[in-house]
Amino acid sequence: MRVSCLKICPMTQMASYKSLPRCSIRWNSNFAPDNAPRATDNEQWLDHLAKTRKVLQPLPEHGNGGYLLNDANLPENRKFPIEVAPASSDSPYINVRSSLAHFTSIQYLQTFNKHKHRQGNFVDVRIIKCRSGSGGDGAVSFFRDAGRSIGPPDGGDGGDGGSVYVQSVEGLNSLSKLRTTYTGGDGSNGAADQLDGARGKDTLITVPVGTIVRWCMDPREVRELVSKKIKYKKNSNLRSILEETKLKLDCTGKNQPNCIQLFRTAYNPGEGWVFKGKSKEYHDDKDWFIELKEKVKSYDIGLFGTELQEDRFPLYGLDLSKVTEKPICLLKGGKGGLGNMHFLTNLVRNPRFAKSGRSGLEQYLMFELKMIADLGLVGLPNAGKSTILNKISNARPRIGHWQFTTLSPTIGTIKSVRDETTFTVADIPGIIQGASKDKGMGLDFLRHIERSKGWVFVVSIADEDPIADLNILINELGGLEKVRTKNVLVVCNKADIDCEKPESINKYRKIQTFCREQSWDSLPISALKEENIDVLLEKMAKCALY
Numbered sequence: 262m263r264v265s266c267l268k269i270c271p272m273t274q275m276a277s278y279k280s281l282p283r284c285s286i287r288w289n290s291n292f293a294p295d296n297a298p299r300a301t302d303n304e305q306w307l308d309h310l311a312k313t314r315k316v317l318q319p320l321p322e323h324g325n326g327g328y329l330l331n332d333a334n335l336p337e338n339r340k341f342p343i344e345v346a347p348a349s350s351d352s353p354y355i356n357v358r359s360s361l362a363h364f365t366s367i368q369y370l371q372t373f374n375k376h377k378h379r380q381g382n383f384v385d386v387r388i389i390k391c392r393s394g395s396g397g398d399g400a401v402s403f404f405r406d407a408g409r410s411i412g413p414p415d416g417g418d419g420g421d422g423g424s425v426y427v428q429s430v431e432g433l434n435s436l437s438k439l440r441t442t443y444t445g446g447d448g449s450n451g452a453a454d455q456l457d458g459a460r461g462k463d464t465l466i467t468v469p470v471g472t473i474v475r476w477c478m479d480p481r482e483v484r485e486l487v488s489k490k491i492k493y494k495k496n497s498n499l500r501s502i503l504e505e506t507k508l509k510l511d512c513t514g515k516n517q518p519n520c521i522q523l524f525r526t527a528y529n530p531g532e533g534w535v536f537k538g539k540s541k542e543y544h545d546d547k548d549w550f551i552e553l554k555e556k557v558k559s560y561d562i563g564l565f566g567t568e569l570q571e572d573r574f575p576l577y578g579l580d581l582s583k584v585t586e587k588p589i590c591l592l593k594g595g596k597g598g599l600g601n602m603h604f605l606t607n608l609v610r611n612p613r614f615a616k617s618g619r620s621g622l623e624q625y626l627m628f629e630l631k632m633i634a635d636l637g638l639v640g641l642p643n644a645g646k647s648t649i650l651n652k653i654s655n656a657r658p659r660i661g662h663w664q665f666t667t668l669s670p671t672i673g674t675i676k677s678v679r680d681e682t683t684f685t686v687a688d689i690p691g692i693i694q695g696a697s698k699d700k701g702m703g704l705d706f707l708r709h710i711e712r713s714k715g716w717v718f719v720v721s722i723a724d725e726d727p728i729a730d731l732n733i734l735i736n737e738l739g740g741l742e743k744v745r746t747k748n749v750l751v752v753c754n755k756a757d758i759d760c761e762k763p764e765s766i767n768k769y770r771k772i773q774t775f776c777r778e779q780s781w782d783s784l785p786i787s788a789l790k791e792e793n794i795d796v797l798l799e800k801m802a803k804c805a806l807y
């Protein structure tokens with residue numbers, strides 16, 4: 262029995278249907294495997310490579326940003342400040358310098374890891390080590406049979422390494438279940454009888470919709486770097502050190518850099534051989550091997566060129582704001598090495614060498630979950646945000662009379678009374694003065710309302726100066742300019758407290774005037790007593806949907 266299969270010779274790039282022998286099958290000992298590349302095929306291929314070397318130079322032109330990770334996936338906040346340093350004339354890359362704070366997460370560098378103390382299982386930032394598999398080595402083997410002690414080379418190619426993929430799916434709402442490391446399987450080595458090695462197993466990272474994947478530095482390296490800097494600058498804080506430390510990256514992109522170029526640790530073109538029997542030194546002395554290496558160099562250059570095209574990661578990250586139909590490749594596995602059957606020529610009769618597989622890629626990637634809610638509730642701690650969400654939706658965030666009862670965001674879904682359309686509202690932890698400098702719970706949770714259409718400011722009318730509270734919130738959120746990019750509604754909660762007193766009315770009037778100047782809507786409510794909730798819902802729907 263013989264199995265018919267399609268075998269493509271990487272040298273001739275020609276495909277032919279031939280019979281492929283399988284190990285357990287007895288067959289005519291006078292015949293070597295008939296689909297092995299022959300000496301003439303191989304010579305033609307090697308000559309062809311030598312002639313086409315110029316065509317296969319590593320890609321000097323700036324690619325369009327990779328085959329999968331293209332512009333369409335860039336997040337909205339893609340414009341973080343970068344300095345583009347003019348690349349040297351011989352470099353095919355654009356050098357980009359940007360603050361380390363853009364490529365790391367402060368949560369992972371703080372000794373007190375805030376994310377571990379949140380409510381429930383909610384985790385919205387993870388730094389994950391990803392490694393794609395290495396390609397297997399080509400095999401050095403010769404056909405043998407009863408009547409033939411040594412036949413033509415029949416070593417198969419190594420299998421390709423497994424890749425790391427990511428896919429966003431519905432039904433998940435935390436990154437807590439992600440592993441700390443994802444590794445693609447290594448490709449198996451080739452074997453005798455022209456058997457190619459098995460492909461390494463791919464690995465898939467499943468994340469919630471709304472996750473952004475960014476390239477980042479090894480957190481251990483960043484921690485070392487920061488601790489060294491803190492020794493010299495005693496008074497500086499973590500955030501300012503990250504802001505001041507600039508990171509230089511090789512990027513690609515036509516006019517503007519858009520992808521970070523990743524490099525594999527592997528051999529130079531023409532190198533990367535696996536020897537069996539005789540050593541590398543023995544072969545390096547031989548003219549025929551030097552000549553062969555020169556020719557194979559072209560094959561390697563072509564291979565490295567393809568890798569350079571594929572091994573790129575979007576500078577501003579990969580935005581998985583919708584369900585991804587097919588998994589997206591983050592890190593591609595290494596290519597398997599060529600078996601010795603490809604090196605039989607009229608001059609090289611017994612190639613006791615094969616090519617080794619290409620290494621995989623190892624990178625740290627930061628997964629950041631940005632929940633996608635139509636409206637975000639923002640307010641100082643204790644303003645009554647959770648109470649509002651509790652009253653208007655089925656969500657049950659924690660409510661308490663102490664500050665920072667809410668430690669993680671909660672999303673509630675609301676059905677508009679008027680036209681039955683639904684919208685979502687996110688309750689995030691309270692913001693205090695200095696939150697942008699990491700005071701209180703910091704501003705990390707803002708990521709969850711960054712993409713919201715509207716922001717609902719909740720102030721407590723029972724507080725001494727609600728207008729000052731509103732200004733604190735606006736300043737911490739980045740100032741009026743930034744706030745104006747959203748639909749804004751200002752809700753004065755706790756209107757049941759001292760509602761008849763002229764001071765309370767005055768406080769509300771001041772807010773009303775301020776809002777009118779900004780063309781924002783405002784209204785007083787009592788979430789606790791459910792007063793004015795219907796009007797609130799109507800105004801919220803307007804804010805979220807129009």
Ligand SMILES: Nc1nc2c(ncn2[C@@H]2O[C@H](COP(=O)(O)OP(=O)(O)OP(=O)(O)O)[C@@H](O)[C@H]2O)c(=O)[nH]1
Nearest residue numbers: 642643644645646647648661665666667691788789
């Ligand atoms: N009198 C009165 N009390 C209210 C009203 N709304 C909320 N409260 C109370 O205010 C306190 C804080 O309410 P929360 O809803 O937890 O406030 P929060 O803004 O979510 O607070 P953080 O979780 O710290 O951000 C609770 O004791 C509520 O019962 C209201 O309309 N009137």
